[in-house]
Amino acid sequence: MKRFQGYTMAHFQKDLISGFIVGVIALPLGMAFAIASGVNPEYGIYTTIVAGILISLFGGSKYQIGGPTGAFIPILLGIVLTYGYENLLVAGFLSGIMLVLFGVLRLGSLIKFIPRPVTIGFTAGIAVIIFAGQIPNFLGLNVRKHEAFIDNMKEIWTHLHDVNIYSVIIASIGLVVLLLAPKVAPKIPSPLLSLVVSSLFSFFLLENKVATIGSVYGEIPNTLPHVSVPHFTLEHIYEMIRPAFVIAMLGAIESLLSAVVADGMTGEKHHSNRELIGQGIANIVTPFFGGIPATGAIARTATNIKSGATSPLSGIIHGLVVLAILLVFSPYASHIPLASMAPILMIVAWNMSERKEFIHVLKMKSADSIVLVITFVLTIFVNLTIAVEVGLILAVLLFVKRMTDVFQVFKVLPDEQKKKVSPRMVEQGRDCPQISIYTIDGPLFFGVAQMFEQSIMSTINHTPRVLILRMSKVPYMDQTGEANLASLVEHFQSKGGIIFVSGIQQQPKEMLKRCGLYDKIGEENFFEHTGEALKTAFLHINQTQCVGCKHFAFSECRQLCHIQAEQAVNHFKTEYVGGNK
Structure with missing residues (x-):
């Protein structure tokens, strides 16, 4: 393979280090994203392992790190609450097929042309949903999850009197560590440090006073994921087509955006259609291991590059590191408080909100601002599927209007x-x-x-x-x-x-x-x-019509008019004078 051409032991050592670092970061994020998506934390770990390895093997970017991401949280949670976890696996499988088709049909370059106001709008909307969704865990509230944003906010409001002060303390410790770690200990991944410090504080000082992964979801198994076939029926496939399409589109956008970021950091160029095929293969296979949809993760990909990665092997190593941690340390993960997860996801939401770009487009007070706001509002208050569809339709109509105007x-x-x-x-x-x-x-x-x-x-x-x-x-x-x-x-x-x-x-x-x-x-x-x-x-x-014409629209007109006039005079002389008529 060209990506491994000239590969040496020195390159392997760099990939080993970067793969280990990213693997350590990916573990808590995988669990957090799974929990926020309404499924057990181990499914996030399985996704990180399986999808992470397959995306690195078959993708079109040397440095891409794949796995569960925050962008999927609203759509996945909505599917779980409406259709159940089993149908989420069906949707993930269908989205994988669609991604492969996108790549085979060479649509990679087209997907990158989705209007920026649409992507900023739904990304900012997703960030708001993720941030708001972690308020109950931050405050220690025992609330029901709803698909509708308004219903979730009402649920939080009606349970505010039940705030668990111990959860607030644990979450606040985690948040402080997250904010200070990059300055105090820049070489240690801040999410991992935050999780360890807040979990140790909870375990030794506040045991049984805050909800943990184990108390809510049960023990995380320290075994390899079992292979099982999702329950496919024509009815389920028909129901999941639209959600699967949104997952595929969102996954394509996120993965290609991440690959572009990697290109900018390394000076190399990814293969967009191959990247879509790799993402598709990962999402086809992952549901058979109970995993949720995955895509390229911008933050983890950037960390991979900064840590010295030289080839896709770092992404494969990252998956194997997560697998090793699962087999050895999963019993300890059950003691992690949900309050420790909340600030990690809140920071993820803050970082992905694209607030500067959002404000910039709003200040323009143009048609793009309208598309941005409508996509943003629909993402929060309706759902991501409708938001993307309406946003794209509006963008197309505005494009047609602009082309008509020019x-x-x-x-x-x-x-x-x-x-x-x-x-x-x-x-x-x-x-x-x-x-x-x-x-x-x-x-x-x-x-x-x-x-x-x-x-x-x-x-x-x-x-x-x-x-x-x-x-x-x-x-x-x-x-x-x-x-x-x-x-x-x-x-x-x-x-x-x-x-x-x-x-x-x-x-x-x-x-x-x-x-x-x-x-x-x-x-x-x-x-x-x-x-x-x-x-x-x-x-x-008809040059005879040029006789007597005073428009003189062209430079030839005077000459034509003169010639035709002379011809007319000569004709008159010949017919009437010379002929004695």
């Missing part, structure tokens, strides 16, 4: 002083009745196609002999644009007119050829430059 069709005539055509040269009393020239500026697609045809028809009060369409500024044409152009061509040709096209780009030209319009216009009527089209146009006009 699309222009204007009638032009040559400006002899500036040696180019200009719309300002078209004036009343200065417009050729036989040759009309139009410049089309912008993509000719469904949003502007009808306006294109109407713009030309409404500004022509007669049918000219020759219509020249300048299309050098049309980068793209779709089927609707072609259909409207075909209608225009048919109308002019039925009136005996001729259409010339100049400067057409490759994509529109191919579209016209596929649809047969290229041959209908005639290959001889396509020109590289407008000047060539104009010279040919003078060969098709």
Whole structure:
């Protein structure tokens, strides 16, 4: 494999160290994300092991670290509460198939073009949901989890009188350690240090006074995950298609964003479609081990690079480290207080909130600000599925509106002083009745196609002999644009007119050829430059009409008018004077 070309023992040592560090960080995060998603903590560990190894083996980035992430929490919790854990496995499996298809169909580059206001909106919304979801654990409240954000807030409000002061103390200790650790002990992963310090404090001083993983979820098994086949039925598959699609889209966005961050840190370039296939394989296999959906984790990937990783082997080692810790230390993990997990997830939510970008887009007070707010609000108060769908639809509609606004069709005539055509040269009393020239500026697609045809028809009060369409500024044409152009061509040709096209780009030209319009216009009527089209146009006009014309739209007009006048005089002399009529 090219990724291991020139690999040496020195590289292995670096991968070993970075894999160990990231593995130690990934363990508490895997448990925390699983708990926040409404499933047992061991399923988060299984995901970290299985998905982490497979993503490193089959992905398109040398440094990507995969596993459960905070971005999935709202959608996974919603699935668990609505459909149950078994159906979550079905959704994860289906999302894996979709991700593989995304990669096979080479959609990797397209997914990266999802509008930024949409991604910022749902990411910030997810951050709010994660942060708010940890308030009960921080305060030690025994509340029911609901899918709706409002219901969860009401639940917290009605149980505020039951605050467990001991949980608040443990969570506060963990939060202080999280904030101070990067400054005091930068080489030790702050989530791990926070978890250890707050857990030891709870175990020795506040035993049985705060809820722990063991008291709520039972003992974490110190065995390898058992392989079992999720319960697939056509009904379950149909129910899970939409949630699975959102998981796949979110996973694709997160993983490719993480890979781009890795590229920026290392100067290398990932393979986006291979990355999607690797993510898909991981999500297909992980449900058979009871794992939840996984994707590329930006923070862990960045830590992997900063720790000296040189190849995907560091990601494989990270999974094996988590497996080793599971087999040896899992009994101790049962004593971790849920209050110790709360500040870790709150900091994760704060870091992923993209607050600076959110405020920046809001300050612009543009259409993007509206898309951002709507996506953000729907993510929090409805669900992520609807938020992404509505956000994308709004973004598409706004894009069409913007393209419509910038699309222009204007009638032009040559400006002899500036040696180019200009719309300002078209004036009343200065417009050729036989040759009309139009410049089309912008993509000719469904949003502007009808306006294109109407713009030309409404500004022509007669049918000219020759219509020249300048299309050098049309980068793209779709089927609707072609259909409207075909209608225009048919109308002019039925009136005996001729259409010339100049400067057409490759994509529109191919579209016209596929649809047969290229041959209908005639290959001889396509020109590289407008000047060539104009010279040919003078060969098709009725030059006798130029006699007495005072428009003088073109430089050739005076000469044509003079020639035709002389010919008319000579004809008169020949027929009437010389012939004695």
